[in-house]
Amino acid sequence: MKKQWNDYLYIISALYLILGFFNIMFAWLGLLCFSIPIIISIVKGNKAYCNKYCGRGQLFQILGTKFKLSRNKDIPKFLRSKWFRYGFLAFFMIMFINMLFNTYLVFSNVKDMKEVVTLLWTFKLPWNWVSTDMFSPWVYQFAFGFYSIMLTSTVLGLITMVLFKPRSWCVYCPMGTMTQGICRIKHRGDEF
Amino acid sequence: MERKFKLCYVSDECVACGTCMKVCPKSAISINNGIKAKVDANKCVGCGKCAKVCPASVMRIGERV
Ligand code: SF4
Ligand code: SF4
Ligand code: SF4
Numbered sequence: 001m002k003k004q005w006n007d008y009l010y011i012i013s014a015l016y017l018i019l020g021f022f023n024i025m026f027a028w029l030g031l032l033c034f035s036i037p038i039i040i041s042i043v044k045g046n047k048a049y050c051n052k053y054c055g056r057g058q059l060f061q062i063l064g065t066k067f068k069l070s071r072n073k074d075i076p077k078f079l080r081s082k083w084f085r086y087g088f089l090a091f092f093m094i095m096f097i098n099m100l101f102n103t104y105l106v107f108s109n110v111k112d113m114k115e116v117v118t119l120l121w122t123f124k125l126p127w128n129w130v131s132t133d134m135f136s137p138w139v140y141q142f143a144f145g146f147y148s149i150m151l152t153s154t155v156l157g158l159i160t161m162v163l164f165k166p167r168s169w170c171v172y173c174p175m176g177t178m179t180q181g182i183c184r185i186k187h188r189g190d191e192f
Numbered sequence: 193m194e195r196k197f198k199l200c201y202v203s204d205e206c207v208a209c210g211t212c213m214k215v216c217p218k219s220a221i222s223i224n225n226g227i228k229a230k231v232d233a234n235k236c237v238g239c240g241k242c243a244k245v246c247p248a249s250v251m252r253i254g255e256r257v
Contacts, residue, residue: 167211
């Protein structure tokens with residue numbers, strides 16, 4: 001099959017993490033991979049984002065197959081169960097709201113901005129080599145929070161990539177679950 | 193060709209990620225509603241490429257009925 005432009009979006013996904021490492025403000029661009037899939041699923045009623053445009057899925061596929069970083073084993077049944085998928089989505093949303101709340105606290109001067117990236121919601125990595133004096137502190141707080149989310153999901157995705165199949169992350173990816181849920185609601189009652 | 197007698201089946205636990213669609217040599221798979229992959233029985237040759245990459249392992253190659 002001939003390669004198309006959207007087969008190279010994995011480069012953007014990789015660049016995102018790398019650029020964010022040096023300039024945390026790039027984290028803001030991650031909002032695109034939250035909003036685009038949701039908009040597509042609401043407007044078009046499909047998962048075209050996952051199916052065609054998600055660079056992260058492509059990245060895992062390439063690392064897992066071309067670089068042979070995956071054991072290629074079946075994913076445990078519970079990880080693909082409805083309970084786990086929607087449960088993980090709920091957990092993810094709560095953590096997302098918590099991140100927004102922290103941003104708000106910095107915005108209203110209740111808390112100071114922290115130059116920290118939190119991995120797996122637990123490990124705090126000091127991230128003080130980036131400059132944070134161009135915008136207001138809350139803008140950076142959000143960027144650190146968002147980058148934490150993106151890095152955490154990448155690490156989880158890499159772990160399940162190695163253990164199971166390359167794109168195992170797609171089974172429990174909150175965006176994938178949410179857009180599929182939106183499609184289910186949109187196509188309620190349809191035959192398929 | 194013996195393979196013609198095989199067909200790919202998708203269970204309801206499909207997450208509609210589209211990984212299978214990308215590897216199918218016959219372009220037999222489509223996901224129109226974002227809910228579940230659909231295999232065109234007229235195009236599928238039962239090669240099993242899709243089942244191999246499916247991250248949820250919800251595809252099965254079976255006999256045509
Ligand atoms: S499930 Fe997530 S990682 Fe996989 S293709 Fe969809 S948005 Fe990308
Ligand atoms: S790869 Fe598997 S889970 Fe993904 S769309 Fe195809 S059948 Fe569904
Ligand atoms: S078995 Fe082969 S031909 Fe049939 S849908 Fe899967 S990849 Fe396509």
